[in-house]
Amino acid sequence: MKNDSVSLTIDGKPVQVPAGTSLLLAAKANHIDIPTLCYHPELKPDGRCRLCVVEIGEAPRTRLVNSCTYPAEPGLVVATASEKVMASRRMVMELLLAQAPAAEHLKEMAADMGVYETRFPKGDPAARCILCGQCVRTCREVVGVSAISLVNRTPKKKVATPFAEQSEACIGCGSCVFICPTNTIAYTEADGIRTVWGRKFELQPCSKCGNYIAPKAQLEHWAKLTGDPVESFYTCKDCR
Amino acid sequence: MSKIEFPLVTRNLGAIDPESLEAYAAVGGYASLKRALTEMTSEAVLEAVDKSGLRGRGGGGFPTGRKWRFCREAPGEPKFIICNGSEGDPGAFLDRAVMEGDPHAIVEGMAIGAYAIGAGQGFIYVGHEYPLAATRLRQAIAQAKEKGFLGEKILGTPFSFDIQVRRGAGAYVCGEETALINFIQGTIGEPRNRPPYPPQQGLWGQPTIINNVETWANVPVIIDKGAAWFAAIGTKNSKGTKVFSVAGRVKKPGIVEVPMGTPLRQVIFDLGGGIKRDREFKAVLTSGPGGGVLPRQFLDIPVEFESFQAAGANLGSGSMVVMDEGCCMVDVARYFLEFSHDESCGKCTPCREGTKQLLKILTGITQGNGTEEDLALMEELCATMAAASLCGLGQSAVNPVLSTLKYFREEYEAHVRDKKCPALVCRPLLTYTVDPETCTGCLACLRECQVGAITGDVEEPQEIDQELCIKCGMCHAVCKFDAVKVES
Numbered sequence: 001m002k003n004d005s006v007s008l009t010i011d012g013k014p015v016q017v018p019a020g021t022s023l024l025l026a027a028k029a030n031h032i033d034i035p036t037l038c039y040h041p042e043l044k045p046d047g048r049c050r051l052c053v054v055e056i057g058e059a060p061r062t063r064l065v066n067s068c069t070y071p072a073e074p075g076l077v078v079a080t081a082s083e084k085v086m087a088s089r090r091m092v093m094e095l096l097l098a099q100a101p102a103a104e105h106l107k108e109m110a111a112d113m114g115v116y117e118t119r120f121p122k123g124d125p126a127a128r129c130i131l132c133g134q135c136v137r138t139c140r141e142v143v144g145v146s147a148i149s150l151v152n153r154t155p156k157k158k159v160a161t162p163f164a165e166q167s168e169a170c171i172g173c174g175s176c177v178f179i180c181p182t183n184t185i186a187y188t189e190a191d192g193i194r195t196v197w198g199r200k201f202e203l204q205p206c207s208k209c210g211n212y213i214a215p216k217a218q219l220e221h222w223a224k225l226t227g228d229p230v231e232s233f234y235t236c237k238d239c240r
Numbered sequence: 241m242s243k244i245e246f247p248l249v250t251r252n253l254g255a256i257d258p259e260s261l262e263a264y265a266a267v268g269g270y271a272s273l274k275r276a277l278t279e280m281t282s283e284a285v286l287e288a289v290d291k292s293g294l295r296g297r298g299g300g301g302f303p304t305g306r307k308w309r310f311c312r313e314a315p316g317e318p319k320f321i322i323c324n325g326s327e328g329d330p331g332a333f334l335d336r337a338v339m340e341g342d343p344h345a346i347v348e349g350m351a352i353g354a355y356a357i358g359a360g361q362g363f364i365y366v367g368h369e370y371p372l373a374a375t376r377l378r379q380a381i382a383q384a385k386e387k388g389f390l391g392e393k394i395l396g397t398p399f400s401f402d403i404q405v406r407r408g409a410g411a412y413v414c415g416e417e418t419a420l421i422n423f424i425q426g427t428i429g430e431p432r433n434r435p436p437y438p439p440q441q442g443l444w445g446q447p448t449i450i451n452n453v454e455t456w457a458n459v460p461v462i463i464d465k466g467a468a469w470f471a472a473i474g475t476k477n478s479k480g481t482k483v484f485s486v487a488g489r490v491k492k493p494g495i496v497e498v499p500m501g502t503p504l505r506q507v508i509f510d511l512g513g514g515i516k517r518d519r520e521f522k523a524v525l526t527s528g529p530g531g532g533v534l535p536r537q538f539l540d541i542p543v544e545f546e547s548f549q550a551a552g553a554n555l556g557s558g559s560m561v562v563m564d565e566g567c568c569m570v571d572v573a574r575y576f577l578e579f580s581h582d583e584s585c586g587k588c589t590p591c592r593e594g595t596k597q598l599l600k601i602l603t604g605i606t607q608g609n610g611t612e613e614d615l616a617l618m619e620e621l622c623a624t625m626a627a628a629s630l631c632g633l634g635q636s637a638v639n640p641v642l643s644t645l646k647y648f649r650e651e652y653e654a655h656v657r658d659k660k661c662p663a664l665v666c667r668p669l670l671t672y673t674v675d676p677e678t679c680t681g682c683l684a685c686l687r688e689c690q691v692g693a694i695t696g697d698v699e700e701p702q703e704i705d706q707e708l709c710i711k712c713g714m715c716h717a718v719c720k721f722d723a724v725k726v727e728s
Binding site for chain 2: 045046047048049050051053063064066069070071084087088091092095096098099119120121130131149150152153154155157
């Protein structure tokens with residue numbers, strides 16, 4: 001439908017996208033890549049990392065906005081790799097490299113942008129977390145349990161369970177671990193016990209093959225969601 | 241408190257009992273609300289605020305009428321209005337004075353605003369630091385309800401409106417409007433990405449107006465005196481008055497209200513009484529940690545949005561911290577950056593990591609560890625923070641740094657190049673010596689020195705061992721004869 005599409009210009013190229021499309025996805029649909037860290041297609045964009053900034057407007061009245069949340073507007077002129085954009089992205093990258101020196105993924109992304117070293121003093125050499133909040137959003141939006149949250153402000157900001165205690169709400173599903181782009185979240189699995197966020201979860205073996213399926217707490221969560229008896233989840237998907 | 245020259249917002253401060261609705265009514269209080277509800281359409285009220293030229297007093301200076309219209313015309317019911325009584329920056333206390341001294345004016349202003357945009361519920365956010373303001377506002381709301389100025393069918397008209405007070409929990413960033421909205425919703429006080437803007441989707445996703453205390457307190461005046469009367473005060477693009485809390489090295493710190501367009505000099509020297517101990521004026525920092533410093537050459541600019549912005553400062557919240565020759569501008573920048581760093585919510589990288597690194601650099605400079613490359617790096621970092629931070633906190637946290645770098649670069653250079661602090665403030669860069677001519681050998685300094693760096697006999701000149709000296713400054717502070725000299 002004509003009414004529902006928006007025409008704009010990205011990097012000098014006229015493009016048309018459905019109304020409500022973010023600039024990031026509008027660019028992506030037109031084969032223009034914008035680097036992102038806190039964005040994930042399955043999660044609501046949150047605009048945290050500010051790596052995906054683009055320049056909108058026409059000189060001299062232009063400004064930077066984060067493309068993951070900014071919607072395509074009719075007639076908008078967007079530059080995804082202008083000098084201002086690149087300077088900002090590189091600076092953000094340098095800041096992140098100083099924040100999380102142990103994050104390998106970050107180093108690769110930085111190198112792609114031509115940033116090989118940060119000019120800022122590095123913090124804890126073992127630090128990996130970049131506070132992108134993907135784990136928190138996954139736990140809330142996808143898993144639906146909100147066991148973890150971002151706590152404190154800048155000087156002590158971190159991801160944690162409430163009061164840093166073992167979370168009653170956590171089902172041990174490990175989605176936060178899976179989604180984390182920098183492998184920050186501690187997670188072990190041994191002898192039928194999974195440990196995550198300081199809590200031990202007993203794993204349920206498959207009633208047929210005996211392989212571990214998932215933590216009991218997670219299967220109970222599924223049972224609650226679906227209304228089916230929890231035993232109906234005691235067979236792994238291969239044996240079903 | 242200094243003499244108030246032109247009271248609109250501060251008209252009732254100290255003049256009436258803030259805990260009495262009768263006292264407020266006796267000076268014409270709630271007459272504007274009555275007029276709005278019984279003699280004017282909601283459109284006419286909005287029109288009046290629009291034509292008055294009132295602009296938001298919280299920092300942004302956005303035209304209030306235009307904001308209201310966005311909200312009124314935005315689809316979605318219910319609509320909400322909020323009074324932002326956060327005011328957490330060092331040196332700002334004007335909103336507190338209005339909330340504590342004239343709470344009914346805020347309640348009346350909000351009721352008029354609610355009528356104009358069609359809101360049924362209002363909230364007043366009061367900073368954690370202001371318990372008396374919260375108490376008085378709650379009391380005013382209860383009294384107004386009792387007298388029929390709030391609640392169901394106000395003054396017998398079909399219009400219903402109620403207000404709740406929400407106390408903050410101590411986070412400065414909750415003064416940022418979208419963080420404030422999140423706070424009221426009970427979620428983490430982090431700002432939201434815009435668009436959507438609050439007048440489109442604010443509290444619980446509904447159209448919401450947020451104005452600050454001073455803005456709301458202006459509203460009854462506009463309805464009472466008329467838009468044209470209000471618009472006749474001030475300058476071309478800045479109408480009405482502005483309230484300032486003047487603090488720092490002035491003789492008469494306090495609250496002043498002046499017509500827009502008043503020269504800055506008048507605010508500081510006439511109303512603020514000039515500089516303490518008649519020292520030299522060095523600069524004034526307006527709008528606290530998000531503002532910039534204005535040095536002497538700007539003393540004659542008019543107080544208004546445009547001229548302040550052109551000078552690299554911000555009319556902002558209305559705080560003025562006056563500095564004299566004894567203030568080190570590098571240290572001032574470091575102080576305000578420390579505040580911004582502590583109060584940054586940490587959501588976006590440029591603000592979170594940027595304030596962290598800027599503070600490290602500035603602290604290094606004040607300790608004599610800065611380099612000239614640091615200055616260039618700071619400017620580069622500030623540019624990214626200003627352009628790419630999510631909200632106003634990060635975008636404006638750089639202003640004290642950029643403005644001091646712009647107007648007092650030589651001070652930065654003295655710190656990084658010569659390792660000297662010209663204002664004799666940054667202790668690690670100072671040297672303490674005893675002048676043998678003036679020293680009486682009273683041993684006051686020797687007794688005070690915690691590290692045993694001072695030696696000498698009674699009634700003989702003392703000596704300070706520079707190797708041992710930790711530059712705490714106590715010898716200088718206790719010397720009654722001015723014999724301990726400080727140099728940099």
